[in-house]
Amino acid sequence: MKKIAYKNLGCKVNSYEMEKIKRDFCNLGFLEVPFDDIADVYIVNTCSVTNVADRKSRQMLNRCKKENNKALVVAIGCFVDANPNYKVENIDIYIKNENKKDTAKIVTKYINENSGSKESFFEKKEIRQVIKIEDGCNQFCSYCIIPYLRGRVKSNSIESVLKDVEEAVSFGAREIVLTGIHLSSYGIDEKNLTYESEEGREFAREKLYNLILNISENENIERIRLGSLEPRLINIDFVNKLNQDTIREKVCPSFHLALQSGSDKVLKDMNRHYTKEDYKRAVDVIRSNIENATITTDIIVGFPTETDSDFIESLDFAKSIRFYNPNVFKFSKRKNTKAYNMIDIDESIKNERSNIMLESLNSISQEIMNGFLGKKTDILVEEIKENYLVGYNREYFKIFVERDENDRIDNIKGLLGKTINVKVYGKKENYLLAKK
Numbered sequence: 001m002k003k004i005a006y007k008n009l010g011c012k013v014n015s016y017e018m019e020k021i022k023r024d025f026c027n028l029g030f031l032e033v034p035f036d037d038i039a040d041v042y043i044v045n046t047c048s049v050t051n052v053a054d055r056k057s058r059q060m061l062n063r064c065k066k067e068n069n070k071a072l073v074v075a076i077g078c079f080v081d082a083n084p085n086y087k088v089e090n091i092d093i094y095i096k097n098e099n100k101k102d103t104a105k106i107v108t109k110y111i112n113e114n115s116g117s118k119e120s121f122f123e124k125k126e127i128r129q130v131i132k133i134e135d136g137c138n139q140f141c142s143y144c145i146i147p148y149l150r151g152r153v154k155s156n157s158i159e160s161v162l163k164d165v166e167e168a169v170s171f172g173a174r175e176i177v178l179t180g181i182h183l184s185s186y187g188i189d190e191k192n193l194t195y196e197s198e199e200g201r202e203f204a205r206e207k208l209y210n211l212i213l214n215i216s217e218n219e220n221i222e223r224i225r226l227g228s229l230e231p232r233l234i235n236i237d238f239v240n241k242l243n244q245d246t247i248r249e250k251v252c253p254s255f256h257l258a259l260q261s262g263s264d265k266v267l268k269d270m271n272r273h274y275t276k277e278d279y280k281r282a283v284d285v286i287r288s289n290i291e292n293a294t295i296t297t298d299i300i301v302g303f304p305t306e307t308d309s310d311f312i313e314s315l316d317f318a319k320s321i322r323f324y325n326p327n328v329f330k331f332s333k334r335k336n337t338k339a340y341n342m343i344d345i346d347e348s349i350k351n352e353r354s355n356i357m358l359e360s361l362n363s364i365s366q367e368i369m370n371g372f373l374g375k376k377t378d379i380l381v382e383e384i385k386e387n388y389l390v391g392y393n394r395e396y397f398k399i400f401v402e403r404d405e406n407d408r409i410d411n412i413k414g415l416l417g418k419t420i421n422v423k424v425y426g427k428k429e430n431y432l433l434a435k436k
Contacts, residue, residue, distance in 0.1 A: 002111070004030040005039035005067075007060045010047025012179035012227050014077060016132035017100055018045045020164075021076075023171065024104035041072045041107060046079030049146060050332035054079060065090045074107055076100050081149045082334075097150060127382040127417050128392070129173035130227075131164050132156070133211065134180030138195065141260075142271045142338035143303065143331065146181060153185045158211050162218075169220045174417050175380055176215060178208075179227035186211070195230075196273060205238045216247040222419060223380060223394065228256040228298070232274050234282035239289045253293040254396035255286055260300050262317025263310040270303060271338070276317050283321055294324045294368070294395045301357055302331040302350030304342035311353050319360055324368045324396075325430065328357050365430075372397060372424045372432055379422055379434075381415045389415060398431040399424070 004025055008018040021043065022032065033039050042064035046057035057079040064073040076095040079086075087094075093110060095103055134155045137147045156164075165176055180186060185195045187207030193200035215224055224247070234257070242251050257279065261267050264275050286293050299318060301311065318326070330350040333340050379391035379399050388400040389412065401422050403412060422434035 002030050002041060003033045003037070003039040004041040004043065005033050005035045005037060005064075006043045006045070007035045008045045009057055009060065010045070010049060010053060010078065011181075012130050012177065013132050013135065013181055014045050014047065016130040016179055017077075018043075019126065019130060019168075020101070021045075021103045023167070025107075028104060028108055036067070038068045039071055040068070041074065041111075042067070043074045043076065043103065043107075046075055046077040048078040048082040048149065048334075049144070050329065050334070052332060054082070062088075062090050072107070072111065074103070076103055078146070078149045082145065126168065126171050126173055127380060128175040128177060129168035129171070130177045130179050131161060131168065132180060133161050133178050134183060134186045137182040138185065139182060139273075140271060142269065143300065143334065145334040145337055148336055150181050153182060153189045155180075155185075155187050155189050155207075158214055161211060162214055165215055165218060165221065169218065172417055174221065175223040175225060176221055177225045177227060178211070178215075182230070183208075183227050184230040184233040201232060205233060205235070208233075209238065209241045212242070212251060213247055216250045222250065223252050224250050225252045225254060225396070226256070228258050230274070231257050231259075231279045231282035234285055236285055236289070239285050243289060252394045252396065253290045254296070254394070255293060256296050256298075257282060259297040259318070259321075261303065261306070261310075262299075262314035263306065266303050266306050266310050266314065269305045270300075280321070292395055294397075295321065296396075297321075297323050297326045299326055299328050299357060299361075300331050301328060301353040302345045304331065304339060304344055306331075306345065306353075315357055315360060318357065319364065322364050322368065323361055325365050326361050328354055328361065330354050366427075369397065369427050369432060373426070374424065376421055376423050377434075378419050380419050381417065384412055384416070389420070399434050400428075400431055401434045401436060404436065 006018060006022060008014055044060045047053040061073060061075055064071055073091050074093040074095065075091050077097055077100060080094045081096050093106065095106060134153060136151045136153045138153050140147050168176065184204055186204050188195055188200045188204050191203060193203055195201060195204065212224055215221060259279055260270055260272055262276050267275065283295055333344060377393045379393050381389050381391045383390045387403050389403060390400055392398055399422065420436060422436055424432050424434045426433040
């Protein structure tokens with residue numbers, strides 16, 4: 001049986017595509033081992049959204065041969081698309097995004113031509129499964145290379161998504177995370193609509209709601225979580241539909257609304273098509289109508305046109321929204337984007353702004369976590385780590401639950417994929433501590 005190891009970098013779309021690839025290899029008889037172990041095949045799903053992502057992709061690829069210099073090393077994804085001339089002896093196979101779905105076929109063909117190896121079936125349980133419902137983006141933000149690497153919006157049909165959900169259920173999934181490169185544009189390609197029109201956004205809302213409704217009817221799925229949304233998708237009608245009895249218990253009250261900047265001037269320079277007031281309106285609609293809703297986001301600091309006053313404006317706005325566990329990125333130049341030709345800000349300034357933003361928003365995240373102390377909450381158990389059961393609640397807080405001293409391991413394994421009620425008694429770093 002050939003051993004295979006995976007390293008996934010980047011966005012949730014990459015995560016979804018990697019899970020599909022894993023299942024393909026699983027069905028062909030490959031045994032998955034941790035990335036740090038010695039494997040016969042290493043698959044690195046790369047990212048190229050920033051220079052840091054590029055560097056990490058190279059590092060992970062170079063690391064594979066150090067683990068086993070005879071291993072087959074496969075680079076797939078955005079780094080391959082963005083760096084077509086990058087060819088080194090440490091990498092045996094390069095696969096672009098357009099061919100990523102055929103990774104298992106390409107690799108097994110290579111192996112068969114060189115060794116003719118074929119093994120038996122191996123199964124793995126996945127409690128929370130990411131499902132890609134859309135690929136590509138039509139927005140062309142001035143800093144982003146992804147539309148050039150992924151192409152225009154391409155939505156998967158409801159039928160194909162439901163098929164993916166059924167497949168995920170067969171692997172033990174109880175929570176589905178819907179994701180896409182621009183999830184809010186789901187379905188607009190069906191009628192050749194633009195997201196920049198209210199007609200296009202309304203059609204996307206209806207398509208996304210219908211998909212959620214169909215998934216919610218699967219009795220094996222306990223939770224549905226939405227990936228990153230553009231704030232203008234959110235309106236009272238959409239939120240009211242999510243609040244209907246038929247799906248309210250399954251749709252998680254955690255929302256990722258991409259902000260990028262709290263300065264209207266910088267948002268315009270980024271080619272983001274909303275204002276901070278548009279953003280606040282979306283947040284207010286969610287929090288006024290969905291109990292205990294948590295909001296997280298992505299924020300870029302050090303965009304070329306971001307002045308000191310712009311940064312303060314962005315910081316103050318982010319603090320006023322009170323995000324939980326947001327992602328903060330330093331601006332990174334990407335070739336072929338409009339921002340590439342802008343005069344960059346000194347790296348030391350970017351570092352300073354990043355540190356200030358992270359420290360301020362982390363303090364708020366800790367305050368939000370404190371609000372759970374002493375309260376009861378439900379978690380979906382995803383794994384066992386030493387003396388803890390580990391999972392997430394509906395608000396997407398990671399929770400470590402102490403195992404009872406008398407619990408037998410066989411009984412504990414039976415809790416994987418089950419929802420249990422726990423009481424939070426403390427916190428450590430970025431997760432909560434609880435007891436049954």
